Amino acid sequence: MAMTPQSTGPRARPDDVRAALLQAAASLIESGPESAISLRACARMAGVSHAAPAHYFPTRADLIGAVLAEGFDDLAARMIAARDSAQADPFARLKAIGMAYIAFALSRPATYDMMFQRSNRDGAQGRVMTAADHCGGVLWRAVAETRRPEGVDDRTGVNFAWMAVHGYVSLVINGLIDGGPGADAIEVMADRLLSLLEPAFKRE
């Protein structure tokens, strides 16, 4: 059998290639059209042969899925960090999560776009959806801590917050709305958007 008991295996020489492939894919996603994200281009960037990726990612969808799963993990980490360094007020925490969400999306727009497309979530054996659910869980808990008006239950609150923030960044990323003139228009608009949400997440 000789099954290495999880000890020495990946330590001796870490899978440079796997990491290099992931980084190549991540950079290709942000730097060109989706059609340019090819396994062979990733392999060239990583300095390996055209068939090497198959050893780590059975198919193209699996490589892309791995990048997108990492994206969701990164997003969740940012949301948690923002939440934990915000004030104790539940809506302030929710707002901090929203701003972190927007910052992530605008920092990696192409990745964000792909993360939210069902067709890109097929590979990686469901890991993408698991990571996405983890993100949703962070939002869910933050919403659950707010006190909302009658008729806005947890699910409705999550849906409303998520659709507003996602709709905003999605339209901005794809150039269909702008926040108006000014360099920091996006942040101003994001702040205003979250303020507009306030009535649904506060009960006075």
Place this chain on the structure above:
Amino acid sequence: MAMTPQSTGPRARPDDVRAALLQAAASLIESGPESAISLRACARMAGVSHAAPAHYFPTRADLIGAVLAEGFDDLAARMIAARDSAQADPFARLKAIGMAYIAFALSRPATYDMMFQRSNRDGAQGRVMTAADHCGGVLWRAVAETRRPEGVDDRTGVNFAWMAVHGYVSLVINGLIDGGPGADAIEVMADRLLSLLEPAFKRE
């Protein structure tokens, strides 16, 4: 020179092929992964050779762009029809537009998704963006007719309405939120969403 004076040309035998290619592309978009939308598959469906599409659409992006431009035209038409058959109240008209928008997106989810991706809007010499702007204009005028609270100017109103509805359908299409249990949950949720928008578009 012999430049036909725009009269007889496309009448004699209408461009069946062009229409067939557009329809093939539209059906491929809705019936499979994006990678399956190939010029050659469209050509096979239309019963022409693999290079025939080049005569109507210089590149693949142009064919897809043409389908998406038609999508925006269709969407605008549905929005206008819904608006004109709604009650005279400005918010009722806005809500009718929103419901038509959601219905369109859910009836052609893959097309809708592609319409809102910047990378798919390169071809067709800007026709996609023109059609998208036309859609935005319909929304803009509907918003302008509402009476809103202080601080919600036209632009903010348009952004708020659009991001809410787009965010909702985008998340639903891609399976990240659901409207809760029940067959008509999506419509119920859509209705609730538009009601939640109401405070931003009414001044009592």
Place this chain on the structure above:
DNA sequence: ATACCCAGCTTGACAGTGTCAAGCAATGGA
């Protein structure tokens, strides 16, 4: 009427892609 042109489509080719199959090299355990 005859020559001609050209729009509309065809066949053929090329580089590039994802994926599969086979093979090589080295590392580590028996």
Place this chain on the structure above:
DNA sequence: TCCATTGCTTGACACTGTCAAGCTGGGTAT
């Protein structure tokens, strides 16, 4: 020392978008 497994390579296949040529038939010009 032998051997098996891991990690990667080369090679091949079908498929893709795009370009270059060639064919064909209906219209115009002479």
